[in-house]
Amino acid sequence: MNPTNGIDREPEGAAALDALHTVQRLPYRAMTAEIRRILTDTSVQVPPRLVHRLPGGGSLFVMPATDNDTAVAKLITWTPGNTGSELPTIQGDVVVFDVATGQRRLILDGPTVTARRTAAVSLVAAQCLAPQNGGPMLIVGAGVQGRAHLDAFVEEFSVKEVVIASRSMASAQALSRYAQSLGVSARTTNDPNAELSRCPIVVTCTPANAVVLDSLVHTGTFISAVGAFTPHMRELGTALCLHVANSGTIVVDTPEACHEAGDLLQAGLNVALIPCLRDVLSGTTGGRQGPVLFKSCGWAGWDLAAARVAMRHKA
Numbered sequence: 007m008n009p010t011n012g013i014d015r016e017p018e019g020a021a022a023l024d025a026l027h028t029v030q031r032l033p034y035r036a037m038t039a040e041i042r043r044i045l046t047d048t049s050v051q052v053p054p055r056l057v058h059r060l061p062g063g064g065s066l067f068v069m070p071a072t073d074n075d076t077a078v079a080k081l082i083t084w085t086p087g088n089t090g091s092e093l094p095t096i097q098g099d100v101v102v103f104d105v106a107t108g109q110r111r112l113i114l115d116g117p118t119v120t121a122r123r124t125a126a127v128s129l130v131a132a133q134c135l136a137p138q139n140g141g142p143m144l145i146v147g148a149g150v151q152g153r154a155h156l157d158a159f160v161e162e163f164s165v166k167e168v169v170i171a172s173r174s175m176a177s178a179q180a181l182s183r184y185a186q187s188l189g190v191s192a193r194t195t196n197d198p199n200a201e202l203s204r205c206p207i208v209v210t211c212t213p214a215n216a217v218v219l220d221s222l223v224h225t226g227t228f229i230s231a232v233g234a235f236t237p238h239m240r241e242l243g244t245a246l247c248l249h250v251a252n253s254g255t256i257v258v259d260t261p262e263a264c265h266e267a268g269d270l271l272q273a274g275l276n277v278a279l280i281p282c283l284r285d286v287l288s289g290t291t292g293g294r295q296g297p298v299l300f301k302s303c304g305w306a307g308w309d310l311a312a313a314r315v316a317m318r319h320k321a
Contacts, residue, residue, distance in 0.1 A: 021112055021113070022099075022113040023112070023113065023114055023115060023316075024115055025115045025117070025118045027115075028114045028115040028118040028119060028122075028316070029118055029122065030319075031114070031315065031316035031319050031320075032118070032119070032122045032123075032312055032315055032316060032319070033315075033319065034122070034125070034126055034129065034157070034158045034161050034162050035161075035162060036315045036318075036319060037122060037123065037126035037311065037312065037315055038126050038129050038130050038133070038162065040311040040312075040314055040315050041123075041126055041127055041130050041308060041311045042130060042287060043311070044307050044308070044310060044311045044314075045283065045284045045287055045307075046287070046288075047073060049073045049074040050071065050072070050073050050307055050310065051071065051072050051073075052070075052071045052305060052306045052307045052310075053070055053071075053306075054262075055067060055068065055069040055070075055306060056068040056069075060083070060085075062085075062087060063085075063086060063087055064083055064084060064085040064086065064087065065083070065084045066081075066082075066083055067080065067081070067082050067083070067084060067098075068080070068081055069081075069082075069306035069309060070306060071306035071307050071309060071310040072105065072310070073105075073310065073314075074105065075104070075105050075106070076102060076103070076104070076105060076310065076313055076314060076317065077102075077103040077104075077105050078100055078101065078102050078103070078306070078309050078310050078313045079100070079101050079103075080098065080099070080100045080101075080116055080119070080120075080306060080309045081098050081099055081100075081101070081116070082096055082097060082098030082099070082116040082117070082120065083096070083097050083098055084096055085097070086213055086215070089149075089213050090174060094117055094150065095149075095150075095213070096116065096117040096120055096150070097116065097117060098116035098117070099113050099114065099115065099116045100113070100114040100115075100116050100119045100309055100312070100313060101113050101114075102114065102313045102316070102317065111317065112313070112316060112317060114312065114313065114316055117150060119309055119312045120304075120309075121150045121151055121153075121154035122154055122158075122312065123308040123309060123311060123312045124151060124154065124155075124232055124302060124304065124308070125151070125154040125155045125157065125158035125159075126158060126308075126311075127259055127283070127302055127308055128155060128158070128159075128209060128230040128232060128300065128302060129158045129159065129162055129163060130283065131228075131230060131257065131259075131283060131286075131300040131302075132159070132163055132207065132228055132230065132300075133162075133163070134283075134286050134287065135228060135255065135257060135286065135298045135300060136163075136206070136207060136228035136298065137206065137225075137226045137227075137228065137298070138206050138207075138226060139163045139164045139165070139207070140163070140164045140165060140166060141159075141163075141164075141165040141166060141167045141168065141205065141206070141207050142165075142167040142168065142169060142204060142205045142206070142207070143156075143159055143165045143167070143168045143169070143205060143207040143208070143209070144168075144169045144170075144171070144198060144201045144202070144205035144207070144208045144209070145168055145169070145170050145171070145181070145209050145211070146171045146172070146198045146208070146209070146210045146211070146212060146218050146219065146241070147171075147172060147209075147210060147211035147212035147213075147218075147233060148170055148171075148172035148174065148177035148178045148180065148181040149172075149177065149211065151211035151232060151233070152170070152172070152181055152209070152211050153181060153184065155209045155211060155230075155232075156168060156181065156184070156185055156188075156190075157188075159207065159209075160185075160188055160190055163207070165190065165207065166190055166191060167190065167191040167192070168182075168185050168190055168191070168192045169192075169193055169194070169195050169198075169201050169205060170182050170185070170192060170193070170194050170195070171194065171195050171196070171197075171198035171201075171218070172194075172212075173212075175194065175196075178194040178195075179194055182194050198218060198219060199219060199220065199221040200221075202219070202221050202223050202224070202227065203224060205227075206226050206227050206228060207228055208223075208227060208228065208229040208230070209229075209230045209231075209232065210229065210230070210231045210232065210233055210241040210242065211232045211233050212233045212241050213233060214233035214234035214235075214239035214240060214241045214268065215239065216240075216241075217240060217241065217242065217243045218241050218242075219241065219242050219243065219246055220242070220243025220244075220245060220246055221246065222245065222246060222249045223246065223249070223250065223297045224297065225253075225254070225295060225296050225297060226297070227297040227298070228297070228298045228300070229242075229250075229297070229298070229299045229300065230300045230302060231269055231299065231300070231301050231302065232302040234267065234268040234269050234303070235266050235268075235303045235304050236266060236268055237265065237266065237267075237268050237271050237272075238268055239268040239269075240268045240269045240272050241269060242269040242273075242299075244272065244273040244274070247269055247270055247273035247275060247299065248273055248274075248275075249297070250296070250297050250298070250299040251273075251275055253296040253297065254295070254296025254297035254298055254299070255296065255297075255298045255299070256270065256275070256280050256298075256299045256300075256301065257280065257281050257282065257283060257285075257286055257291075257298070257299070257300050257301070258270075258277060258280050258281075258282050258283075258300075258301045258302075258303070259282060259283050259300070259301070259302045259303055259304070259305060260282050260283070260284070260303070260305045260307070261278075261282055262303065262305060263277055263280075263282070263301060263303045264277040264278040265277075266303040266304075267301045267303055269301060270301055280301075283300075
């Protein structure tokens with residue numbers, strides 16, 4: 007505390023970044039490299055996240071993570087009732103601290119970090135597991151995560167064609183126009199299941215309050231399902247999940263998915279026995295022919311990866 011004016015002075019270098027400046031600090035190529043490093047860094051510690059239910063159906067999330075140099079705490083609200091309105095469903099911040107001094111070094115826009123680190127994790131999984139890149143890519147869900155995954159896969163996975171499905175046709179059309187502005191061929195669909203046979207890259211990023219894909223998928227298909235992060239949420243039907251379990255490969259983002267991956271849990275799968283992304287990167291799990299399902303539930307370690315990138319990358 008400064009005794010002369012009663013106001014805490016921020017340490018030199020501390021900054022609160024808005025969404026645009028947070029994006030500039032988190033390029034996807036750097037993010038994917040850092041996510042790989044996080045999974046091999048033995049100094050990383052990630053306590054269980056705190057989820058506090060709020061009146062009206064929302065939740066308050068507190069997600070800490072540390073390594074030997076950096077500590078982060080993500081404090082966000084998730085308000086599903088905002089879906090379809092002008093208000094975002096995720097709001098909040100990621101605060102970055104220096105471990106040695108305890109000083110606050112950076113404040114990042116929480117929804118932007120969540121979107122970009124989630125898309126970057128899907129990208130790492132696709133780089134490791136997808137039988138082919140380039141698309142066409144089916145995106146189910148045209149919100150913030152849909153756009154982030156579009157950006158990531160266009161930039162780093164050679165996607166040149168996308169098909170977009172959303173329960174809001176206006177949102178699907180808006181994302182389609184954005185894709186076209188990137189030089190990507192894009193169209194919308196009312197029936198995402200009908201597109202599975204021609205789209206080897208699939209991302210589901212919906213509010214996960216209903217099944218959106220339930221058709222069986224072909225060998226060579228890669229699905230990243232990111233919408234569901236509680237046992238009661240789901241985007242994928244039971245038959246689809248069991249088909250991939252029996253004929254292909256399922257991978258989860260972290261072991262914590264064993265009590266969070268609603269799609270898989272509701273299909274009756276023992277998620278504790280499913281390999282995670284760390285196993286894939288370390289080579290301790292063998293792949294097999296057939297479709298691939300990557301189930302992402304979220305983890306504060308991904309936020310720590312974003313913080314490490316943001317601290318290094320001065321846009």
